[in-house]
Amino acid sequence: MSKVIAIANQKGGVGKTTTAVNLAASLAELGRRVLIIDVDPQGNTTSGLGVDKRRCEKTVYDCLVNGVSMDEVVVPTAYENLFVCPSNIDLSGAEIDLISVMGRENQLKNSIRPIREDYDFIFIDTPPSLGLITINTLTAADSVLIPIQCEFYALEGVSQLTNTIRRVKEALNPGITLEGVLLTMFDSRTNLSIQVVDEVKKFFPNKVYKTIIPRNVRLSEAPGFGQPILSYDRGSKGAESYVNLARELIGDDV
DSSP states (O other): OOEEEEEOOSSSSSSHHHHHHHHHHHHHHTTOOEEEEEOOTTOHHHHHTTOOGGGOSSOHHHHHHSOOOGGGTOEEOSSTTEEEEOOOGGGGGHHHHHTTSTTGGGHHHHHHGGGGGGOSEEEEEOOSSOSHHHHHHHHHOSEEEEEEESSTTTTTTHHHHHHHHHHHHHHTOTTOEEEEEEEESBOTTOHHHHHHHHHHHHHSTTOBOSOOOBOOHHHHHGGGGTOOHHHHOTTSHHHHHHHHHHHHHHTOOO
């Protein structure tokens, strides 16, 4: 049975796209069939997987606004078992285009339903906002994975996100749950990172992954080459961490 996981945090720069690309690639390497749906108009997940967003004839915008079947939009990546529903700047107009659409909060859910069982995991990489696109994502998802960076004000805005998830649960998607909280950009040399870990664990008891993603230069370089970290530098700490996270997600020993 497939699982749809939204990767969300309205705060930018917390590692949403890095996590979407590298967790999906790690699961694909472990033999799972994985789709990433890019619903950020910047299209960084799309380009981070080596897909030229400027050359995509159809994108997730067409699914949301024009009713195009998602299987017409999904493209394979260069990596076995890993597929992407691409995005580009066209998506920036979707919130306005959807205002007059009946059942607009369910557009993404309706697009995913026919192709859902074709994949073991479907990840949705959200924009850094709590607008209609993110509401669509939370309505479509089974659960939410929240990346939080180990820096000052790490929990700033997270309560707003959890309130939004609660409202979506009450009104649109009663089955949605918190998949887990992922600590990113951890620097073991600083007291701050260690303090943030403790703070986040208190805020989300029993929901923080054992795997913590370190601050890693190779992780930040990989998107510039359109590659997941497993392809760019398999021996790096970043690659090791995301493989461990993938194993933790599927219940294998880390």
